[in-house]
Amino acid sequence: HPYHPCFKARTGFSLSDHQHYGPESGNRFRLHWLAVERSCTDLAIPIKEQAFWFDELGHEQAYLLRAAFNRTGANWSRFTAIPVHPWQWQHLRNSELESSLATGQVRHLGPLGDRYRPGQSLRSLFNVSRPGKATLKLPLAVGNTSSIRTLEPHSVPSAPTISRWLANTVASDDRFAEKYRLELMAEYASTLFSGHQSIAGHLGCLWRESINGRLRHGEQALPLNALTAVEDDGSPLIAPWLERYQPRHWLARLLEVVILPVWHLLVAHGIGVEAHAQNTVLIHCDGWPVGIALRDFHDSVEYVESYLAPSTGQPDFGPRNTMYQNAADNRYYRMATPEALRELAMDTLFVYNLSELAGFCEDQFGLCEAHFWKQVRTVLANHRRDHPELEARLYQLGATAPSILSESLMTRKLRGPAAPECHHRIANPLTGNCGQTAAALITPTQSVRA
Template structure:
């Protein structure tokens, strides 16, 4: 039964996102107020209940989805039937179906682990992450190509199993490292090891005839060692530049992002981000060397801005600093300039402050992406939080927009810093179930600068940092907020709130628009950053990228595409459910 439900749910999601990306817009027709048909090539018709979202997507009710020929929902068949619309080549389609099978396998596990929103509310932030369904925009959000079912059982976040990392000795002279000033890199990377374990690992170094003083003992994910490091670093292993020691240290659980882990035994200990070179969603999940040497400096600069600006202070905005990092590129690949990015991201780590270190005694936090969670009874997590807060929906949302959206906007318009503010790297602080602040994190690749960078920002970062980061035109950097947070987070929150509490999307965005308008009166946008209240916005496409580029290697991670303009719902607030 879960197989049929997983297929049906995936088709429903595909219809919604492909309609948004204008791939199905010409073949979907509205039969009446809430009934739609999808006519595929004049041969196959799907019928379903849905409503038109204010962002131009269709919100499909999965359990109403039917094929008019009576056949059970089959996601592979659906993507083959719509190939003439997605324009995937046969080679891309075959790979896409492989990724789909991986997604369906994990979707079934998620269905078997479904929980009520009340049960979810009782969990801590890491427990909540283990019950989330993955990226809301990407159709295939749990592809994880490279992992077997046994790997999924051991390492996938939905299984919430604890893991202990391998410890590997690597010659110090080989590593690119970074560490906060006045802190010891060696102390940070061994902080989760007991003294007896450090002694044991040093004993193993001596047993392997290496001087441990010349090596760093670093953590490595067991899957990464077995499937990548042993193969691609054979030269280093054979000459003892790299020496496998043993499993050691505290036990960790993965975040929904797969690569980031929190310490189970000490929640105030640093999180660790490790490469796990599987294809998941848009790219292979390694650790890019490009940002390693400036990791802590980026964090320090961001924190300095947050602490000195009254807007951030009053909104209780924090960041999780990257306190140490290392990377090592295989010697056989380091001088191949245009090698696919994945070959240069096999070995590394980032140590980051945990979210618990940024919370008051009466605060908790959760990913903003978790707010749109809907249980099987169509009860939403955001709705439950609002009910428990004793605030009205409008009061609660105004707090959210003031504590989350305005600081992100201020960071862009005042400082020219764009953070791709998706549902994983923006954490909502809650006090008495009411929004009380924001935590931002993950500045390696998800942080970009305005090409017209204000002097107030330049003085916060060294030339080394400024030269290493990506830059965007002034008119583009705003989409790190519009696409990253509005379309990829708020779109699903507003729809969940409508489904669970019948709070209309038009009201949701009217309130957001009024909060932003009030902010802009006091803080006019600078450095050429356009207003969030501009009448039309660019439609950024994610799924279509995979259809066009396929699954072949690339030097850099894939970039999004653009569709036709969107009417800005913060300004144009009419919709079918407006």
């Protein structure tokens, strides 16, 4: 998150930890595995459990997992398996997990399975032994930017439901396939240790689909924040692409490909997603943008019940429906007003994503920011022209107000992760009369309590 004032402010990692588990080192490591009593776990998987472990681990490692169960006296009828990041294992073994290990409620099985490397967020781990297999998202009790990178407990068992709901929504609308290509890296399975409230969210796993399975012949992918990367020789990573396709032509195509899937999901269906430049993956053919993939849905998807399209419907959480239905708005996935959806989408897509690229294109390629935001407005105006049936829904969002609220990241960092969200008011470049730069987007003009 380079837009964040403290985007590398990791608290909890030693120098050795950075070398072993930081993405900069490129180190690869195996996960530790635990056998945990089923009464203390929430397991959500799409197929029978034994078949799941064989599919995820491969036959050899699945047999080694079973052997480790036998070695520790853990019976499969009473125990299930949870992978754990090696840093998190060292952090928990002599503290919060000590009593559970002593009673045998949790049993350490040792390291096994494929090797992984960390992504930008530290806790998302990419499989380097078998790149086509799932990315695992594991909790880490490490501060990174404004948050402790554990997992929100309610969201882990609900992740597969949210992913299925999004996938069904996208599949039901032909315009995503025909005009606004959107691939979803679904969180299709999850497990959570729920034995002790003191470590809620500190032990669990989300299995996320690999981008490899979403690419067609000749396509490649990279996270959107790589578009502002600079090579060792000082040249922009994307310079060859702009030379090949002409800067303004390429930029116009990029903005269509990046904006329209997120915007259409919001306006046509009433679903807001956290499409910042780390969660958004650009799909391209030799540098030419053809679509995007989104990831990280379990705790970053929002909707307003009254704003959902009639054909979309709410997610069905099964036995967990009552918990969500009885909860107050703004606590989980259900927000109180469309303004919350507007803020999520515009913060992550425009303020914390495209504003970085706008400044970069001006500095590196002479594409002035005023032209950049004019092109953004053109993309949105064309969507509005193509979908007159959405006019009333657009009005409800209030996306073209002269000023908008945006999350105050620095205030949140200084107050700590437990502090309530804070916002400030910023000029809105989508109004068409401000010609704002990226700097104006992230400079507070008014401090407002959430």
